[in-house]
Amino acid sequence: MPRERWQQGLTVLSRWLLGTILVTWRYLWETTPLHRAGECEGDERDRPPRLPPTLVDERVQRAEDGCGPLFHRRFRVRIAGAGIDSARLVEHVCRHFEHFVPSEVVGIRSFDLRAQGLDVADELLVEMPGPWNGPVRVVHRDRASLHLVTLRGHMEAGQVQFRAREDGDLLVFEIELWARAATRLVHVLYSYLRLAKEIQLNMWVRFCLSTVTASGGRLVDGVHIRTRWLRPPHAAPREG
Numbered sequence: 210m211p212r213e214r215w216q217q218g219l220t221v222l223s224r225w226l227l228g229t230i231l232v233t234w235r236y237l238w239e240t241t242p243l244h245r246a247g248e249c250e251g252d253e254r255d256r257p258p259r260l261p262p263t264l265v266d267e268r269v270q271r272a273e274d275g276c277g278p279l280f281h282r283r284f285r286v287r288i289a290g291a292g293i294d295s296a297r298l299v300e301h302v303c304r305h306f307e308h309f310v311p312s313e314v315v316g317i318r319s320f321d322l323r324a325q326g327l328d329v330a331d332e333l334l335v336e337m338p339g340p341w342n343g344p345v346r347v348v349h350r351d352r353a354s355l356h357l358v359t360l361r362g363h364m365e366a367g368q369v370q371f372r373a374r375e376d377g378d379l380l381v382f383e384i385e386l387w388a389r390a391a392t393r394l395v396h397v398l399y400s401y402l403r404l405a406k407e408i409q410l411n412m413w414v415r416f417c418l419s420t421v422t423a424s425g426g427r428l429v430d431g432v433h434i435r436t437r438w439l440r441p442p443h444a445a446p447r448e449g
Contacts, residue, residue, distance in 0.1 A: 279441070418432070
């Protein structure tokens, strides 16, 4: 049995390393302009939204349960000539979430989804080899947005929203997230070695570009990225 577990672990690690190399290679050769606003310290407006009390239980991993600073990030693309409207794009994301993430290292496992796709209280498991699995729960969905919260076991503690809207003749898609590292180890990888942070950035950039493809339109002026952060509270962080 120990030998089988060792072989299984080696297979998982090999897949993660290969996938990471492929994703990194694509990232290095990505010609899409990335407009990164300079990181700056935020204020109270950068706090995450309140969660519906009925959907918060002991499995929910809120931002205050994490370690280190709170990062508030926004990724935005503008799309010209889209063949669908914002509501259809959000619906497509909810029905086919797995089509929008980098398949080289990320797998999506859903549980008993209905015909309309992701809806309130549904859960997803974002599968990545090693310690990176990320369970999430839907806390809100409407025609314009999808809102997820992290669950215990996720490398981050926080929330993420996906939104689409019309802006004149353009279709705008945004990802907004509020997250802290779930453990001290992730905090080191994210804030000091920057490994987890760059993996996250690449994933959400790829997600945005996938929405452009799904819309049938063309990207206007690259991907815009804004990052603000808040200092950690004085309370002792949860151990990982």
